[in-house]
Amino acid sequence: MKITKIEDKDKISFMELLLLADEDLKMIEKYLYRGEMFALYDGGLKSICVVTQESDDVCELKNIATYEKWHGNGYGSKLLDHIFSHYKGRYVTMLVGTGDVPWILQFYQKNGFRISHRIKDFFTDNYGQPMYDDGVQLVDMVYLSKIL
Template sequence: MEIKSICENKKQFLDLLLLADEQESMIDKYLERGDLFALYDSDLKSVCIVTRESDDVCELKNIATYEKWHGNGYGSKLLHHIFSHYKGKYTTMIVGTGDSPWILRFYEKNGFRISHRVKDFFIDNYDHPMFDDGIQLVDMIYLSKAL
């Protein structure tokens, strides 16, 4: 297994990034200003993007694993890599996600705790309704983790 920092041609990972954030115009808002990491285990399994939000805070903007590899620990391995990478550079990492039980469990299992909610985020910022497991995403749930 290898995790690479990707500095050029980040759009080549768009198909995978769209699994976690299904509107390309939203990805475009953070893709170039963020650090992109790709996890390979014989081939590409997962990617994530982290942005600087302040002197003390970075944000996990996107993390995605190909669906056929869900449950194999690739997302968690990628998270633990970025935790180590940013420790000492920032004091806190935040992540925003939809109100989906399985996603919230994933983040909580990896040390994040619910911080706050942004009401109607998905309705106000996306050009189409977003669904996860048949439930429409409305509010953005923010979680944070001390680094």
């Protein structure tokens, strides 16, 4: 298994995988080039993430995606472990915002995040079309935080 930092010129080539976690290209473009991207390979690309600086002591996990056929194999958690180590000492807190979907919230909580706050109507106010995950329409953004 290998985790690699992706240079800006190469980030666009990972759009197919990024779109699995955030279905709106315009939203991805807002953070893609101001963030750092990491890719996890294990006999091929398995998982990817983008982390942005939000303040001197806070970073945000803007996108993490694993190809669906590889869900449940620990690739997302291994990628999170890598970025936790990478950013420890550089930032105090890592945030992540997501839809109010039980399996996603459980994934983040299993990896040390705790629910912080919500932004009411985030998905309905910021996306041009309704967003769904597991058949549930996403409305509020749930923020979780982790002390690094």
